[in-house]
Amino acid sequence: MSFRFRSAFPIFVCFLISQPAFSQIIWQENFSGPNQGWTQNFTDCDAPGFAGVQNNRFEVTDMEGAPCCPTGGGNDNEWVTNDIAINNYCSVSISVDYGSIGVFECVAGGPYYGCSGNVSIDNGHDQMVFEYSLNGGPFIQFFYVCGGTAGIASINGLSGNTIRVRISAANKAVAETYWFDNVTVTGVATPTVNQPNDVTVCAGQNAPVVFTGTGTPAPTFSWTNNSTAVGLAASGNGNLTISPPANLAAQQMATVTVTPTSAGCTGTPVTF
Numbered sequence: 691m692s693f694r695f696r697s698a699f700p701i702f703v704c705f706l707i708s709q710p711a712f713s714q715i716i717w718q719e720n721f722s723g724p725n726q727g728w729t730q731n732f733t734d735c736d737a738p739g740f741a742g743v744q745n746n747r748f749e750v751t752d753m754e755g756a757p758c759c760p761t762g763g764g765n766d767n768e769w770v771t772n773d774i775a776i777n778n779y780c781s782v783s784i785s786v787d788y789g790s791i792g793v794f795e796c797v798a799g800g801p802y803y804g805c806s807g808n809v810s811i812d813n814g815h816d817q818m819v820f821e822y823s824l825n826g827g828p829f830i831q832f833f834y835v836c837g838g839t840a841g842i843a844s845i846n847g848l849s850g851n852t853i854r855v856r857i858s859a860a861n862k863a864v865a866e867t868y869w870f871d872n873v874t875v876t877g878v879a880t881p882t883v884n885q886p887n888d889v890t891v892c893a894g895q896n897a898p899v900v901f902t903g904t905g906t907p908a909p910t911f912s913w914t915n916n917s918t919a920v921g922l923a924a925s926g927n928g929n930l931t932i933s934p935p936a937n938l939a940a941q942q943m944a945t946v947t948v949t950p951t952s953a954g955c956t957g958t959p960v961t962f
């Protein structure tokens with residue numbers, strides 16, 4: 691007796707991270723034109739500081755932040771956007787370029803707000819805090835700069851109806867400037883499926899249904915069916931054909947739910 695082994699084909703599962711390729715800009719402020727929808731609220735506790743648009747970016751110099759304390763400032767400054775609508779997008783991202791000019795100080799363990807009574811924090815610590823708020827909810831920190839660094843503050847994978855971005859920058863010394871630029875919100879447009887017409891088909895005949903919709907790239911469609919008696923599988927992908935058997939004894943009804951997907955983004959299902 692002999693055994694023969696047949697080699698099995700390995701199955702590869704590929705995860706396509708397509709979000710950057712199909713993302714589009716929802717909102718951007720690059721500080722070189724009109725205000726795109728933001729406000730600022732900064733507190734300068736002592737020597738002449740500056741917070742505002744300069745050099746085609748937003749710059750912050752020697753702004754200690756509220757509350758002003760006996761030992762310095764409380765770091766409560768903000769640059770904050772108005773509500774930005776993201777309800778027609780998924781996989782929403784925020785990206786902000788930031789940097790610093792001068793020699794900064796960082797006390798580990800921040801961010802710090804309010805009067806600590808510790809001069810090395812109130813008057814000797816510099817920070818930038820990047821936050822977002824979804825649907826009017828609390829602000830959530832997504833990036834923290836302690837002292838002087840440069841880079842890109844970013845977060846991915848958000849969704850909701852509206853989003854706000856807040857940047858709280860505070861520093862102490864006229865020779866210290868924080869800056870940020872290119873505040874950008876991107877997302878993948880949520881795909882849609884056009885409402886299919888209801889279908890009536892006689893026993894023994896075929897009724898094809900073609901799905902159409904919007905999305906970049908063009909969406910694919912998956913569907914479920916609550917009654918296979920009409921001559922349609924319980925679920926499937928793409929266009930479908932309803933083929934009631936010729937020997938059907940009584941009228942049958944089914945509800946089909948179709949869902950569009952594009953670039954990993956799922957749209958609102960429709961039924962017919």
Ligand SMILES: [Ca+2]
Pocket residue numbers: 720721722745746747871872
């Ligand atoms: Ca700029």
Ligand SMILES: [Ca+2]
Pocket residue numbers: 734735736737738739752753754
């Ligand atoms: Ca100051």
Ligand SMILES: [Ca+2]
Pocket residue numbers: 793794795813814815816861862863866
């Ligand atoms: Ca400082």
